[in-house]
Amino acid sequence: xxxxxxxxxxxxxxxxxxxxxxxxxxxxxxxxxxxxxxxxxxxxxxxxxxxxxxxxxxxxxxxxxxxxxxxxxxxxxxxxxxxxxxxxxxxxxxxxxxxxxxxxxxxxxxxxxxxxxxxxxxxxxxxxxxxxxxxxxxxxxxxxxxxxxxxxxxx
Amino acid sequence: xxxxxxxxxxxxxxxxxxxxxxxxxxxxxxxxxxxxxxxxxxxxxxxxxxxxxxxxxxxxxxxxxxxxxxxxxxxxxxxxxxxxxxxxxxxxxxxxxxxxxxxxxxxxxxxxxxxxxxxxxxxxxxxxxxxxxxxxxxxxxxxxxxxxxxxxxxxxxxxxxxxxxxxxxxxxxxxxxxxxxxxxxxxxxxxxxxxxxxxxxxxxxxxxxxxxxxxxxxxxxxxxxxxxxxxxxxxxxxxxxxxxxxxxxxxxxxxxxxxxxxxxxxxxxxxxxxxxxxxxxxxxxxxxxxxxxxxxxxxxxxxxxxxxxxxxxxxxxxxxxxxxxxxxxxxxxxxxxxxxxxxxxxxxxxxxxxxxxxxxxxxxxxxxxxxxxxxxxxxxxxxxxxxxxxxxxxxxxxxxxxxxxxxxxxxxxxxxxxxxxxxxxxxxxxxxxxxxxxxxxxxxxxxxxxxxxxxxxxxxxxxxxxxxxxxxxxxxxxxxxxxxxxxxxxxxxxxxxxxxxxxxxxxxxxxxxxxxxxxxxxxxxxxxxxxxxxxxxxxxxxx
Numbered sequence: 001x002x003x004x005x006x007x008x009x010x011x012x013x014x015x016x017x018x019x020x021x022x023x024x025x026x027x028x029x030x031x032x033x034x035x036x037x038x039x040x041x042x043x044x045x046x047x048x049x050x051x052x053x054x055x056x057x058x059x060x061x062x063x064x065x066x067x068x069x070x071x072x073x074x075x076x077x078x079x080x081x082x083x084x085x086x087x088x089x090x091x092x093x094x095x096x097x098x099x100x101x102x103x104x105x106x107x108x109x110x111x112x113x114x115x116x117x118x119x120x121x122x123x124x125x126x127x128x129x130x131x132x133x134x135x136x137x138x139x140x141x142x143x144x145x146x147x148x149x150x151x152x153x154x155x
Numbered sequence: 156x157x158x159x160x161x162x163x164x165x166x167x168x169x170x171x172x173x174x175x176x177x178x179x180x181x182x183x184x185x186x187x188x189x190x191x192x193x194x195x196x197x198x199x200x201x202x203x204x205x206x207x208x209x210x211x212x213x214x215x216x217x218x219x220x221x222x223x224x225x226x227x228x229x230x231x232x233x234x235x236x237x238x239x240x241x242x243x244x245x246x247x248x249x250x251x252x253x254x255x256x257x258x259x260x261x262x263x264x265x266x267x268x269x270x271x272x273x274x275x276x277x278x279x280x281x282x283x284x285x286x287x288x289x290x291x292x293x294x295x296x297x298x299x300x301x302x303x304x305x306x307x308x309x310x311x312x313x314x315x316x317x318x319x320x321x322x323x324x325x326x327x328x329x330x331x332x333x334x335x336x337x338x339x340x341x342x343x344x345x346x347x348x349x350x351x352x353x354x355x356x357x358x359x360x361x362x363x364x365x366x367x368x369x370x371x372x373x374x375x376x377x378x379x380x381x382x383x384x385x386x387x388x389x390x391x392x393x394x395x396x397x398x399x400x401x402x403x404x405x406x407x408x409x410x411x412x413x414x415x416x417x418x419x420x421x422x423x424x425x426x427x428x429x430x431x432x433x434x435x436x437x438x439x440x441x442x443x444x445x446x447x448x449x450x451x452x453x454x455x456x457x458x459x460x461x462x463x464x465x466x467x468x469x470x471x472x473x474x475x476x477x478x479x480x481x482x483x484x485x486x487x488x489x490x491x492x493x494x495x496x497x498x499x500x501x502x503x504x505x506x507x508x509x510x511x512x513x514x515x516x517x518x519x520x521x522x523x524x525x526x527x528x529x530x531x532x533x534x535x536x537x538x539x540x541x542x543x544x545x546x547x548x549x550x551x552x553x554x555x556x557x558x559x560x561x562x563x564x565x566x567x568x569x570x571x572x573x574x575x576x577x578x579x580x581x582x583x584x585x586x587x588x589x590x591x592x593x594x595x596x597x598x599x600x601x602x603x604x605x606x607x608x609x610x611x612x613x614x615x616x617x618x619x620x621x622x623x624x625x626x627x628x629x630x631x632x633x634x635x636x637x638x639x640x641x642x643x644x645x646x647x648x649x650x651x652x653x654x655x656x657x658x659x660x661x662x663x664x665x666x667x668x669x670x671x672x673x674x675x676x677x678x679x680x681x682x683x684x685x686x687x688x689x690x691x692x693x694x695x696x697x698x
Binding site for chain 2: 025122
């Protein structure tokens with residue numbers, strides 16, 4: 001079964017260690033993005049490796065492809081022309097519109113590393129987890145987050 | 156084939172085990188997932204350790220007034236300057252980046268040479284955790300993990316991100332567990348709090364003293380209502396916090412301090428410990444480095460330099476090369492200056508600059524919150540750099556000497572110190588600039604900290620919005636920043652990151668009247684909208 005990154009929002013402290021780990025490895029590329037919600041909540045945004053990736057459909061040069069064996073959506077940095085079509089097509093905003101070395105930045109779940117993505121390993125609080133899709137023990141995300149924010153509480 | 160070596164991360168005192176692998180071409184971070192303290196987890200600082208090792212701006216030769224020179228010439232110059240200055244005219248300063256054994260060696264060298272000036276130049280407020288209150292125990296990892304009531308003062312999560320996971324596990328372990336946060340900014344950490352006590356910037360000690368008095372009714376000399384009013388919080392909120400921290404509940408108290416946010420560092424440290432004592436909980440002061448103060452206070456050293464008594468200055472540590480202006484504007488009066496550096500100083504600094512091996516390239520002994528740790532070198536020394544013992548050898552040979560720990564303070568002394576601070580408290584208007592120490596902001600590698608946090612109401616007053624620019628003029632420097640409208644700061648308060656020296660220069664150095672120590676507190680500034688982008692914020696100009 002394919003493994004994916006899952007965020008436990010209750011544990012994210014917004015330290016951006018995931019981003020630092022990514023940049024350290026990929027020579028300045030931050031393939032994980034982040035978004036801020038209000039003043040105190042922070043959401044790392046990583047590629048979800050969609051079943052039917054819109055970024056791959058939007059790529060005019062077929063640089064982004066879905067690997068049939070692993071289910072990973074991978075991009076060839078050599079062939080990327082930096083047109084940003086993938087960034088515009090991604091419904092989750094997981095691909096940055098800023099280019100680095102004239103290519104878009106796309107998460108590969110650290111496919112060079114057998115132990116899993118670096119962002120997950122280095123996450124200080126364990127907010128990022130690398131789990132099997134549909135795993136029974138998949139963490140319940142955001143329960144505490146919902147409890148501590150007025151917007152999500154019942155009146 | 157790559158080789159991986161493990162060591163203890165040197166960038167804060169959590170004592171995380173980290174690995175560095177080398178494939179013959181590049182150093183990369185690796186993760187020790189079986190480590191007891193961190194289980195392989197690393198914060199942004201830890202993740203950037205390998206970047207430091209082969210950074211393109213590493214210094215690989217001695218510099219004399221910004222020009223390349225040789226180690227032989229540098230050695231001759233140092234000996235010549237030392238003879239000219241004499242032991243009485245030599246000052247030695249150490250700051251961030253020096254380990255415990257290296258500081259002991261410096262103390263030994265100062266005694267051997269007979270210099271009267273040996274000071275700690277680590278003026279970050281966190282160094283005030285050297286002040287200890289009698290009768291307060293140090294927290295252990297088990298205390299944190301099994302805590303049912305926690306008090307965090309300041310932004311502990313950003314100071315030691317990896318230490319925070321045990322606190323979050325404890326917070327979520329039981330619905331009855333309570334987390335209390337006392338801070339002047341609405342940080343992300345405050346989002347996890349059950350009780351968030353937001354105080355006026357720099358008034359944390361007053362809120363903490365009131366909290367201690369509510370927890371321990373025998374504590375005399377603290378007027379709860381007066382202290383709460385000074386901190387700008389309601390008594391009812393402090394009573395709720397006191398109820399959450401009641402002495403019979405196991406837990407711990409953690410405190411952190413940040414440059415530009417603390418006005419009374421010693422009192423901040425001692426008041427945090429006073430709450431721990433009143434709540435019968437162990438205490439941890441979260442900080443990036445633990446350096447003893449040294450026999451000469453840094454403020455006294457500045458006076459000696461200004462008076463022209465210091466002829467030669469040897470400065471070893473992270474702050475000097477980049478913090479020249481804001482740390483010691485009097486430094487121009489010192490004739491001969493020697494500093495150690497890991498990176499090429501930008502802009503160039505006068506005097507002799509000696510390239511030193513980075514933390515990961517030498518072995519050292521250091522402290523951690525949870526006990527003493529030993530670090531092994533995991534990378535080869537950078538070309539042209541030398542180890543700490545070799546650099547000290549230019550001044551003379553000396554063995555390590557014991558450094559006396561400060562005597563623990565009594566509760567009465569803390570109350571008296573607080574009374575002095577209360578008497579000196581004055582209301583003032585205008586913009587207040589405070590500092591934030593973001594974990595991601597290390598050395599400006601990941602975040603160049605060119606944004607300023609502005610409250611939405613203030614943004615309306617200034618007629619600015621996100622991505623507009625404002626010009627900030629402080630007492631000693633001015634700079635331009637890009638606006639980020641945020642609810643993290645209260646009205647009248649602006650916030651910038653203090654990891655980069657450009658921003659730190661906006662905060663003038665002061666002196667704590669209670670202890671005579673140097674203080675980097677919130678700064679009164681003038682702010683106005685910059686009509687057009689007035690240049691990158693990196694161009695901080697002296698006023």
